[in-house]
Amino acid sequence: MKINGTPYRSIWRDAASDAVQIIDQRWLPHELRIVPLRNLNDFATAIRDMWVRGAPLIGATAAWGMAEEMARDPSDTNLNATWDVLHDTRPTAINLRWALDAMRATLAPLPPAKRADAARAKAEAICDEDVEINRRIGENGLALLRDIAARKGGGRVNVLTHCNAGWLATVDWGTATSPIYHAVEAGIDMHVFVDETRPRNQGALLTAWEMNSHRVSHDLIVDNAGGHLMQHGEVDIVIVGTDRTTARGDVCNKIGTYLKALAAKANDVPFYVALPSPTIDWTVRDGLREIPIEERSGREVTHVQGRGPDGRVVDVQISPDGTGARNPAFDVTPAELVTGLITERGICAATPKGMSALFPEYATAAQ
Numbered sequence: 001m002k003i004n005g006t007p008y009r010s011i012w013r014d015a016a017s018d019a020v021q022i023i024d025q026r027w028l029p030h031e032l033r034i035v036p037l038r039n040l041n042d043f044a045t046a047i048r049d050m051w052v053r054g055a056p057l058i059g060a061t062a063a064w065g066m067a068e069e070m071a072r073d074p075s076d077t078n079l080n081a082t083w084d085v086l087h088d089t090r091p092t093a094i095n096l097r098w099a100l101d102a103m104r105a106t107l108a109p110l111p112p113a114k115r116a117d118a119a120r121a122k123a124e125a126i127c128d129e130d131v132e133i134n135r136r137i138g139e140n141g142l143a144l145l146r147d148i149a150a151r152k153g154g155g156r157v158n159v160l161t162h163c164n165a166g167w168l169a170t171v172d173w174g175t176a177t178s179p180i181y182h183a184v185e186a187g188i189d190m191h192v193f194v195d196e197t198r199p200r201n202q203g204a205l206l207t208a209w210e211m212n213s214h215r216v217s218h219d220l221i222v223d224n225a226g227g228h229l230m231q232h233g234e235v236d237i238v239i240v241g242t243d244r245t246t247a248r249g250d251v252c253n254k255i256g257t258y259l260k261a262l263a264a265k266a267n268d269v270p271f272y273v274a275l276p277s278p279t280i281d282w283t284v285r286d287g288l289r290e291i292p293i294e295e296r297s298g299r300e301v302t303h304v305q306g307r308g309p310d311g312r313v314v315d316v317q318i319s320p321d322g323t324g325a326r327n328p329a330f331d332v333t334p335a336e337l338v339t340g341l342i343t344e345r346g347i348c349a350a351t352p353k354g355m356s357a358l359f360p361e362y363a364t365a366a367q
């Protein structure tokens, strides 16, 4: 997508600097900082400390980390050690394991001398595939938004989204935002309610920045406002992303997603999840019991980051000294609360039957 008229991806390899470049998301929306990642420690830190975040982008970054390591030392020992280091960075998004496995499956059969070039080509292919998948998610989701617009006689379509499942969370387009960007391009009158998404405020910082940059009409709302807006008929559809979706359609996403799904169910608001197929973990069924939920530092709850009066980005403490905090970063929305899954292959019910119709190669895992 574009920043001030220039097209960007969230990660790319830059020939001039001979390095992988990322948008360091810790500083948005206040500063656009583009930084190089040059060694394994840079890549692992960037994922763990959320310079990059969002399930598909975490996977793409890990792929590039593996590629750069192969240029340094393409041995079997380093291939496996790199897989371990990168895999340990964040536990919930399955795209991380998916990308590392895809890299290893390509590289392991090759002689070490051929691995560096093959690794760069594979990392590039993973990124290109992500862009194409998300573009198709946008086209498929657009049909839903068109239907709502038609039902409302061309009236404004109000979407509520949580966290940032935008282009910054992927290589490009985003998942939940791709249908929105496509709808805006198609001339549909769109409005987006952006959940701020405490504690790290990915909605307030990143999704609002994206909507602003692309002139999409939007309002930032506190996380607690969604239910109220739904009760008053102000939300036509909820679209969120996911870090891991199980073979029976349970959806793990940013903390607070579950509460939005409950409110949507209670108010007959359709609740859709937009996801690329690498986000489906066909090895697990019961999301509540089987998906590891990342617990992050309590400091993310007791402090907030923002721009101070002098323009610098600062951390501010909001709770008393001595108050502890719990910080589970994700929750699981049971499949029964999900109206449908928007994938690159089409839209399906969040059920084993619906998922195996779109992904017949996984039908056994889904049943």
Ligand SMILES: CSC[C@@H](O)[C@@H](O)C(=O)COP(=O)(O)O
Residues within 6 Å of the ligand: 053, 054, 055, 056, 093, 162, 163, 164, 165, 166, 169, 170, 174, 175, 176, 202, 240, 241, 242, 243, 253, 254, 255, 329
């Ligand atoms: C297309 S991204 C889907 C999810 O990864 C997104 O909704 C989300 O929860 C991101 O969490 P984050 O902790 O910012 O990595």
